[in-house]
Amino acid sequence: MTVLQIDKIKAYYKINAYGNQRTVKAVDNVSLEIEEDETFGIAGESSCGKSTLIKVISGTIKPPLTIIEGKVIYNFGDESIYIGKVNGQEEIGKVTWEKVSYIPQSSMSVLNPVMKVRDIFYDLLKSHKKTMEKEVFNETIKEHLNSLGLPIEVLDLYPHQLSGGMRQRVIIALATIFRPKVILADEPTSALDVVVQQSVLQLLREIQNENKNTLILVSHDMSILANIANRIGIMYAGKIVEVAKVKDIFENPMHPYTKFLINSIPRIGDKSDRLSIPGFPPSLADPPNGCRFHPRCPYVMDICKEKSPLLCEVAEGHNVACFLTSEESEDGKY
């Protein structure tokens, strides 16, 4: 069952500074379908629009971010939530923590520094389950921490007394306490060390295996996604350029950008030369015409400079947006 459907979303930042109108096309015509019980990885560099995409999915759309076109549909079986333009009307459905939760990047600035972890849990539970007794609260929290393998002592500590990894695990505990259907994680481990990163990701994987929920994991680190994701979407300059099963992405990348990304990963035990991608990422305020990767692409053709390729299926479950693999552009055949 498709639990999350993203349909041709265009989300731009409209900035009006000193009379100058600027538009940053952070998410431009992105369509994705994410299934139940899968781990979907979104890979991309900084400022490619991946965090904006997460904002749109989680329904936290505040100016200057505006949805120009398209919609996001959650389908939980008994209930659907719409975000975006529905029949010409802007609609932002209420996405609740019980259905969709979010694990942010910097755990340091997420937890309230003057509250004990126990009070942070109380706050969250109280705002969703108003009639619950205090003893039941305590039991629920303890049971939940136990099931995640966290020590109960953390409840009586302040966030600054916890190590970075422990803090991130507390946040994961907060995000999973209602057993949500969809968990969004935006670079959950990029501030952590390798050993701690492994334990945090293993925890996320265990939760996913047990609850059969959907996990959407955003990361710039392809090696992490190789270890945890079922499918990967590669994002470049506001567009999804390739979506495929994790095995296909690593063994048979088709978009030139993906090829570069895979080939530039250094591996322990291999000292052969790794090449970096020439050039640098474009500014989203003024993206290049046509395919946005064309200024850095070694296989650039004339058509790439004029038209933007459409993400279309080239093999089973393998979607690529490149004129090398298909002739479809976003505004019809060329």
Add this chain to the structure above:
Amino acid sequence: MENTEKLLTVKDITKVFTRGSLLSRISFTAVNNVSFEIEANKPEIFAIVGESGSGKTTLARIILHLIEPTSGQILYRGKDITKIKSKRDRIEFMSTVQPIFQNPFETFNPLKRVDSYLYETALNYKITNKSNLERFIADILNSVGLSIEEVKGRYLHEFSGGQIQRLSVARALIVRPSLLVADEPVSMLDVSLRMSIVNLFKELKNDQNVSIIYITHDLATAYYISDRIAIMFRGDVVELGPVEAVLARPLHPYTRVLKEAVPEPTPTQKWGGKINFSAIEIEEFSRVGCKFAGRCQSVMEICKKAEPKYSSVDNRMVKCWLYK
């Protein structure tokens, strides 16, 4: 004068930070008895790897003489740098040892033209005179893969992270240093730009004979560029040796844990096993005996009582009771 063949000798460096008032003083050992050497005639890339809080940045700052060590010596070409007092000696030292910092956007003042840093450095250190200045800077920029037309008269916000990090490497190269101390130089950069900086370091070593101390938490890039590696844990160097040997056959249990935690970019090989780690970091710093004892899988009685000594096992140093 036996030390003249050594570019840098780090000898028993210890740094203890204290905080609190006179009555309730808490001391905290950030770097504990670290020693290593870098040869003068053979340029090399020496990686220092460890998690955050392992003391690697403190060690870098001591080598750069930005902070004083509590005890120990740092000899640069046989001269003790902790005894540098006069400005002349300091300039002499800075013209051979140069830093590269982590966040390229904090290295430069956003209100100043970036190229002014290059001109000022060249003039302050009297590397070249005004008439040759422009050509000299152009040559330096070429060596890091930038052109003077790209850089001239522009401000910080007009560059990408990779370009700025190249500029800070260029600034460090102006004085023709023989040693660069790079503290997490690529951790703030995008994946697609990261390898270009790492490859630049490799070129500098091969073409310009610059030795580099490369501090990082990323084992994969450390393996890719470095010749020798030191693994740090809570202030101690627990293992030191040639990078191929250390990472192919790790001896210290911590190195093993660290290596296994690196995600492999192959979807068919996924992580296995469980790892335990401490809830509160401060416990590990104040631990008596081996600081890794609380997490170590092959922990013995002696590990909890006495600090292990360095022992030399096939060409490398290991600080562990398993190899005494």
